[in-house]
Amino acid sequence: MHWAQALRKYLTPITESVLAGVIGLAIGAVIMLGYGYDPGAAYVSLFRGSFGSIFSWAESLANATPLILTALTFAIAMRGGLFNIGAEGQLYIGALAAVSVSLIHLPSPLHLIVALLAAMVAGMLWSLPVAILKLTRGVHEVISTIMFNWIAHFFAFYMIANVLTDPIRGEKTISIAETSRFARILPGSSLNYGIVVAVIAALLVLFLLWRTTAGFELRVAGHNPESAHYAGISRRKQVLRAFLIGGVLAGLAGAVQVMGRPPTYALVTGMSQVANLGFDGIAVAMIGRNHPIGIIFAAIFFGGLMVGGRIMQFSPGVPLELVRVIEGVIILALAVPELKRIFHFVRKRFSLRRQSHGS
DSSP: OHHHHHHHHHOOHHHHHHHHHHHHHHHHHHHHHHTTOOHHHHHHHHHHHHHSSHHHHHHHHHHHHHHHHHHHHHHHHHHTTOOOOOHHHHHHHHHHHHHHHTTSOOOHHHHHHHHHHHHHHHHHHHHHHHHHHHHHHOOOHHHHHHHHHHHHHHHHHHIIIIISBOSSOTTBBOOOOGGGSOOBSSTTSSOBTHHHHHHHHHHHHHHHHHHSHHHHHHHHHHHOHHHHHHTTOOHHHHHHHHHHHHHHHHHHHHHHHHHHOTTTOSOBTTOTTTTTHHHHHHHHHHHTTTOHHHHHHHHHHHHHHHHHHHHHHHTTOOOHHHHHHHHHHHHHHHHHHHHHHHHHHHHHHHHHHHHHHHO
16 A cells, blocks of 8 residues: 555656556557557657658647647636537637638738737637526536537538638638748748747746636636635636637637648638647647646647658558557547546546535
8 A cells, every 4th residue: 555655656747648658559569469560660650750850840840739729728628627629619710710811901910910819809709609508508518519519610611612712722712811821930841830829828828827816716616616616716707718718729729720731721621621620639638637838748749640640651551540549549548647637526526516415
C-alpha cells in the first residue's frame, strides 16, 4: 500500500502522459506485428515524417494551429463543469464569416483583422442558443451542441453551393481575398502566421483562467458548484461565459484555417479542410489535460501524427486503415489519464447530488 501511494505521488501529469504514450506505442506495435508489419520501421517513418525535417515541423505546426483553438473551446467549458462538443459547428460558422468578409474591399492589415473579428463574433453567436437552452430549459449541452453541429454542417453546404459560390469553380466558395490571408512562415509549406494567433489565444486563456477573477469564478463553479453557490458565484453567468468564450475560439479556428491554408483559401463542398477539427480538438484537450500549455504541445503532437501517418503508408507500406488504428490507439492511451479524472469528477458530483436530494 505504501509503495502504491509513493508511486502515485511521483506520477506527475507529465510522467503519466509519457507512460500512457509508451503503452499506446506498445499496443500499436503488437497490432502491427499481428498483421506482419515491422513496428520499428513504421514508427521511425512516422516520427521522421512528423518531426524529421524543417518542412515536417512546418506541416505539423500548420495542422496543430486550428486544433489548439478547438481544444481550448472544449477545455474552457470543462473547467466550468460543462461538456461542450459544439466546436465543430462553431468552426464552420466562423469559416463562413471569414469567407464572407472577402466580399468587401479593405486595405491589407484591416481586412485580415475584420475577417478574424467577424469569425469570432459568428462563432460566439452560434454558441449563444446552446447557452440559452441550457439556462432557460435545462437542455443538456451535449444534445444541443450535436444538433447545432448538424445545423451548421448543412447550412455551410447551402452557403457554399448557393450564396458564396465561386462563379468559376462551383465546388467551392469564393477564395479569401489576398488582403486578408495569413502570410506563410516557410515558403512551400502550409505553415502560416495563424499559428501565432493560436498560441496568443492559448496564452490569453491561460491568463484568464488563472490570473483573473472571472477565470477563478469559472473554475470554482466547475469544480464545486455547491461551494460556488454559497460563495455568491452565479452559475448562470459562468455557463454563459464558458460558451461564449468557447464560441469565439472555435470561430477563430475556422477563420485561421481558411485564411491561412493554401492552395484554395476557400471552403470546398466536402469541407475537407475543416471537417472533424472540432472533434479532434476534444482529443487534443484530453491529451493536454485541459490546460492551455498542455494543449499547445498536444496539438503539435497530434498534428505530427497527421503528417507522419501519411509517410507510414509509403516507407513500410502500412495500409491507411491500419495507420488510423495505430494513431487512434496512441491518442486514446494518451487521453486515458484525463478521462479517468473526468469520470472520477462526474461520479463524485453525482454522489454528492444524490446525498443532497436524500437529505
